[in-house]
Amino acid sequence: MNRYVALGLLTLGVGGALLLPDMARTQTASDDWEPPLTPHGHPDLQGNWTNQTLTPFERPEGRGPVLTREEVAAIEGGQAETVAERTAPVDPDRALPPGGDHRVCIDGATTCYDEFYREPGDRVAIVNGEPRSSLVTHPPDGRVPDLTPGARRRLEEAAETRSRFGEFDHPELRPLSERCIVSFGSSAGPPMLPNYWYNNSYTIAQNEDFVVIMAEMVHDARIIPLRDPTQQPGEPELPRQSDVGPWFGDSWGYWENGTLIVETTNLNPEHAFRGVPPSKDRKVIERFTRVDEETILYEFTIDDPGTYTGSWGGQVPFKRFDHLLYEYACHEGNYAMSNVLSGARYQERMRGDR
Numbered sequence: 228m229n230r231y232v233a234l235g236l237l238t239l240g241v242g243g244a245l246l247l248p249d250m251a252r253t254q255t256a257s258d259d260w261e262p263p264l265t266p267h268g269h270p271d272l273q274g275n276w277t278n279q280t281l282t283p284f285e286r287p288e289g290r291g292p293v294l295t296r297e298e299v300a301a302i303e304g305g306q307a308e309t310v311a312e313r314t315a316p317v318d319p320d321r322a323l324p325p326g327g328d329h330r331v332c333i334d335g336a337t338t339c340y341d342e343f344y345r346e347p348g349d350r351v352a353i354v355n356g357e358p359r360s361s362l363v364t365h366p367p368d369g370r371v372p373d374l375t376p377g378a379r380r381r382l383e384e385a386a387e388t389r390s391r392f393g394e395f396d397h398p399e400l401r402p403l404s405e406r407c408i409v410s411f412g413s414s415a416g417p418p419m420l421p422n423y424w425y426n427n428s429y430t431i432a433q434n435e436d437f438v439v440i441m442a443e444m445v446h447d448a449r450i451i452p453l454r455d456p457t458q459q460p461g462e463p464e465l466p467r468q469s470d471v472g473p474w475f476g477d478s479w480g481y482w483e484n485g486t487l488i489v490e491t492t493n494l495n496p497e498h499a500f501r502g503v504p505p506s507k508d509r510k511v512i513e514r515f516t517r518v519d520e521e522t523i524l525y526e527f528t529i530d531d532p533g534t535y536t537g538s539w540g541g542q543v544p545f546k547r548f549d550h551l552l553y554e555y556a557c558h559e560g561n562y563a564m565s566n567v568l569s570g571a572r573y574q575e576r577m578r579g580d581r
Contacts, residue, residue, distance in 0.1 A: 262485065262517035267435040270485050270517045275548040278525065279348030279427040281306055284420065284541075286361035286369025294358040299351055306349055313342030347423045354524065354542050362420065363541040365528075371501075372537040378503060385504075395571035398564060403498065406564065407557035409474055410444030413500055417449075417476060417491045417511040418527035420543065426555060428548050438480055438487065445557050449475050451489055456481040474498050476511065487515040506533030512540075521547045 262270040281302050286292070294302070352359045361369035374382075392400055404411035412422035419442065421427045428443040441448045471477075472495035480489040491511040496504050509531035516524045528540035 260519060265433060265435075269433070269482050270487070271433075272431045272438070272487065272515055272517060272523060273433055275428060275430050275550065275552055276523060276545040277348075277428045277548040278419065278421045278543050278545050279346060280352045280362070280421055280543070281348050281350060282352040282359050282362055284362050285371060286363065288370075290360045290369075292357070292360055292364065292367075292369060294351060294360050298360075299358045302351055303349060306347075310342055310349070344425060346425045346427070348421070348427070352542075352544050354544055359542070361541070362543050363539065365540055366537060369541075372535045372539050374503065375532070375534060375536055378506070378534040381504065393571065395567055398568065401564065401567075404445070407445060407561065409498060410442060410447055412444075414444035415440075415442040415447035415449060415475055416527075417478070417489070417494075417513055418529065418540075419513070419525065428552055429545070430552055438489075443552055443555055446555050447475070449478060451478045451480045453480050453482070456483070472496060472498075485516065489513040489515070503534060506531055508533050 265271050265273075352362060363369045363371060366372060389400065394400060398406060402411070403409045409415065410422070410426075412424075413420045414422055414427065419429070419440070422444065426443040430441045430443075432439045432441075436453055438451045438453060439448060440451070472493050474495050475498075476491040476494040478489050478491040480487055482488070489512070491513070492509065493507075494505045494509055494511070496507075498505070509529065512528045512530070514524075514526040516526075518524045523545040525543045525545050526540065527543075528538060529535070530538045
């Protein structure tokens with residue numbers, strides 16, 4: 228969760244829900260609006276889109292599903308103030324920032340990104356005219372269900388295995404995002420969610436047989452074949468219990484009443500979601516509905532009885548992104564992996580470990 232969003236939510240004392248008709252930036256499709264169609268007769272989802280938002284993933288405890296006008300103003304105004312402060316001109320001859328709590332640094336004490344490099348968004352998510360307090364919408368409390376005992380046991384076993392090695396013993400112990408295999412967070416999904424940092428944009432292309440979704444982060448691409456659900460058995464190419472686990476799973480899609488529905492199974496067990504790897508039985512259902520000229524309503528449901536005590540999901544508005552997207556060349560000039568591992572070997576030599 229963006230810490231400024233959390234601060235805005237937790238410090239407000241306003242109760243109740245207030246709909247904001249003048250803020251209805253995302254609506255369900257109205258009766259008098261028809262989405263543009265491709266030559267194949269399906270709603271046109273093509274173009275560049277972004278899901279950046281200030282709305283947190285899970286709902287802070289004690290909050291309702293809809294924000295009040297005052298809460299929206301506090302969240303969006305607080306973000307604007309933060310951006311103004313942290314993008315103010317600085318003396319080019321100043322000493323290096325100390326990191327940590329310094330106002331310019333927003334991450335660790337060594338990397339020191341400033342706000343210029345971020346683009347988490349400047350608005351809360353609006354769905355059906357409601358400013359949402361969380362992207363998770365079910366269960367009703369807006370929070371991810373508890374893990375099952377089996378999932379907790381798998382996490383404990385994985386932690387015990389990793390504890391036998393040093394953090395920098397070999398590249399497979401480093402995070403997938405650091406190795407430029409997949410993006411951090413769940414940018415490419417499924418589900419496809421904002422990372423509250425930067426590069427929350429996507430390019431969608433489609434024809435009669437496929438939909439391709441390319442995430443800006445690490446230029447991850449999902450190629451989704453389309454089928455007629457009335458003529459197909461409704462199963463992916465790979466058996467659900469297959470030992471082949473693509474990074475983004477095995478997806479197939481179909482159109483239903485103007486909505487693209489994508490079902491995904493066989494997610495790679497190493498591709499954890501919020502730190503929790505999927506079980507072999509995980510199924511993710513995504514829905515893409517063009518609701519107006521500027522918006523795709525993205526909905527997702529996760530069904531994984533081996534990991535969570537209940538199914539859960541949410542809604543995320545994807546807004547049109549009228550800018551060019553450039554390749555996120557993760558490994559271009561990226562010396563971090565070789566440097567961190569060689570640095571660890573140097574430290575071992577200095578200690579006489581090897």
